[in-house]
Amino acid sequence: MTGDDTKHLPLEDIHVAAGARFGAFAGWSMPLTYPAGVMKEHLHTREHAGLFDISHMKLFEVSGPEAVSLLNRACPLDAGVLEISQSKLTFFLNEAGGILDDLIVTRLGDERFMVVANAGNAVADERHLRELAKGFDARVEPLDRVFLAIQGPEAWAALSRAGIETGSLLFMHGVEPRKNWFMSRSGYTGEDGFEIGLPKADARGLVAKLLEDERVLWIGLAARDSLRLEAGLCLHGQDITPETDPAAAALMWAIPKEVRASGAFIGADALRASVERGPAQKRVGLKPDGRQPVRAGAALFDGDGKPAGHVTSGGFGPSAGHPVAMGYVATPLAKPGTRLFADVRGTKIPVDISSLPFTPHRYRKG
Amino acid sequence: MATTYFTEDHEWLRVEGGVATVGITDYAQEQLGDLVFVELPETGRKLSKGDTAVVVESVKAASDVYAPVDGEIIEANGKLSSDPSLVNSAATGAGWLWKMKLADESQLAGLMDEAAYKAHIG
Structure with missing residues (x-):
């Protein structure tokens, strides 16, 4: 990849000002570490609150009368039984049951869902989902958002101080607290925490408020990786790939029993055969x-x-x-x-x- | 009187009496980030210029440190086994990596002095 193709975070100037060291990841120029260093950043997240710019990840809104059917075809999921605000870890699988990407799907309304996809797969995911959507009365809309994660035991308190109450939101639930905002209680560190997608202008204000708080520190991709690895969470492209299926990846817990038995998702037959013979x-x-x-x-x-x-x-x-x-x-x-x-x-x-x-x-x- | 040399690979050598103490520069340790492990060489190992002498491991990655000149390892910095972070906190002092007996002192002529190294890293 030439330097010209590299994508840059919308808030890159803020990271530069914070002294970030950048490196390439999934086609993006990403902050790897800040002056505190990976060790301090990692430990700070577990003790206080770490702020991550994860705008390289992609949010899609899937909506329409057949949004549920589309998702049930695309993922080993029963989107229809999700309650509004409930999130679920799921996958796009290929016909062989291999994992094309791992995703978080959140139900926003009767006919509206938020899909969060990995950076490296975002383009392929969009193409895949749009192709499938042709057979359904459903729309796939990629959203132009800054995506931030705030993780750690003091994340909720720091958000509260910044004017965002998270009180009743539980793990693996997501809501739209403001216009064009999406906030879920989830993350990639094993800690309590939140992921917030929001317009760039709003993001600048939120980041400024959060960084006034001494409990909050910018955390780079290096510590994000050590945090997720300690938490046993998979990185797509490494721990899960199109060559591994959810049975081999020990991720069958993410697929509900009824879906395993009778779901009509892409890769269902191959996955059932894999479970049957054992990976x-x-x-x-x-x-x-x-x-x-x-x-x-x-x-x-x-x-x-x-x-x-x-x-x-x-x-x-x-x-x-x-x-x-x-x-x-x-x-x-x-x-x-x-x-x-x-x-x-x-x-x-x-x-x-x-x-x-x-x-x-x-x-x-x- | 010891003379200090630098390499393009961000190592320093302090040479005195035919023996070089070798480490990585402060610039290099900063680039690597927090070290968690240093794989030290065995005493007596003979190295040619460019051979991997030591592997330094940060949280994220392993990086080779090459022999800047030919020679034989006479001592490795055992303190790094229990405290690899010495390389971060004192790269040009207590965080030295190994000492080697030089095989050919004329090779030193190809290395940089401090002023040239500073220009090299900009």
């Missing part, structure tokens, strides 16, 4: 022994030196205090406590299969 590999947490991080791409071996799988994400967990990783291993080995070995530059590092998350989720569920 050859499963996604697991991996805890490397010692201090040396084990990173994406490292091959895994069993005690006899036979290939056992591979690492899809790995790094250091600042809150866990040790290296953390996840990857895919042969299903018979996919039990917490199993000891495997990761090849890191020719050295075999012992890694134990670990339950996820590495740091407990602290969602506000009720």
